[in-house]
Amino acid sequence: MPSADQLRASAIIAFREELARLEAAGVLALDPAARDRLRAHHEAELAALAASGEVDLTEAAARLSAGMRIATLLGTIALSAAYGLFVSAHWGGLALAPQLALVIVPTFLLVILTHVAAVLERSGYVASLLATVAAIAFATNLGTLGQLLNLPDSRGALLAVGVFAMLLAYGYSLTLPLLVGIGGIGGWLWTLGAIPLGLWWREGLTLIEPLMLVGLLTLVLPAWLPRPAKFAPWYRGIGATLLILGLLVAAGNGQLSAIPGDVKTIEIGYKILGAIVIAGLVAWAIRRDQRLVMQIGAAGAVLYLFMRLVDWFWDWVPQWLFFLLVGGFALAVLLVLRRLRHTRVEAR
């Protein structure tokens, strides 16, 4: 997802290209003084954006950035696996003190390295990789400590790792640790649903309502935590996905609901709620110009419609007719979206 800085830089570059086209076509002719002022202003803007280290000013740079993101992800997975395998390979042969050192010290080292990398390498890719591995090392630390002391597994580890990842994500403006943080804190919140029902914490992960609440909370969080701006699309995207996923699953399997009562009634309730919430989410995203949420909402709506079509028609009509109906619905959705887009273009 492009950052606010990247969007600004892209807008400046697009403006320059369009201006050049208009001047070449003779539609517009800026006087030299105005052109120089504009160029100087844009150069200064682009230089400031480039200094942030996250902005691609050319197509080639954008391609390289995509490669760096993939390398960051692969590096994170590889380093985490290397650490986990190193711990398990040497664990059994060590006394207690070295065992503790083996799981605690790497987390500290990685935190220090994250700080150093964030200072020395402004793009943040290396820092992002190190911070994420630090979060995974911390999770390994707590997990192995629990194993060492025969402790029952606990949701507290999810919270600790989530907060740890968030501290590094917000401290150094890193996206990958943010995702770990959302996973950790979101997972912890999700399991809280087990408490009022008297279930073991892990069973909370089979309850669908807490998942939807976590999705809703994540969706609206950027309103309270607007900075850094580049985090907002991730929050909204993950929030919308969780909310829709929860609604789709609950409509198909009422047993996952924490609400006591007849399973069929619960499923019908979630089918109705799903239609309202998904439509509302898409409408909200269109009004607020939230492109990603709109795409996720549209995908959810198509999936929701497909599931309802299966519910209503699969057992009643021949298969060829069923898929004809699905095709017809897809066309209808296309027409509705086309009309909506047309309305918005006209409004502009």
Next chain:
Amino acid sequence: MKWALAAASLVVVANGVVLVSARRERALIGAFTAIDVCAEHLTGGGDTDEAPALRLILAPDSMTDPSGLDEAGLRALGFADAAISAVGRERDSTFHWPRPRPAWVGLRQRPDSLAQWAVTEVVPLSGRLERDSISIVVRGLVGFRERRQEPPPDATAGHQHGAAAPAGTRGALYPAVLEVIPSRLHLDRGQIAALRSVVGHTMECGMKGQAVIASGAGGGIWVESVR
């Protein structure tokens, strides 16, 4: 730098909380339980990638008859009436597998099959089970299983909401301990080496060593010594 310090502080606090509470737990020992250990109990250590541990293997449900899984006990654990009334009956389309409930589970080593632990008693986590020199108490998850009529039940199957009988056959529903937490007790390198030297490296229960399991007053459990 303040964010890095905050993250490092969190690591210190989290590890500190775990270590200090474990230390307190081990200072208040509730009971010692001597058990026989054979090779089937042992896992990991040595050249393996797995941490050395002593496994708590549950005996098949048909060989145990724990108290606390009757109607009143199940109600105390929080199971709904619909689930309780289904005990002993065949599962029908209206039955929904209830979610497992946490409980304290009393375990005693079976004299005839020392690798296995029989469940002796189950009480809700709000209650208390007395620790003694012949049984240990751990947390566990209680749920439902389905007992096949023919052949006899296989307790090794299923650790989720319940173990269903194979397709086409339906059996009676019964409550059971699905899982104990922790399911294995950590052994340090000295303990695993000592036990391996006594019981050998096979997976059979021919030779046996001994271990003393300590239970803390707050529910903690660990291997105190081996010989």
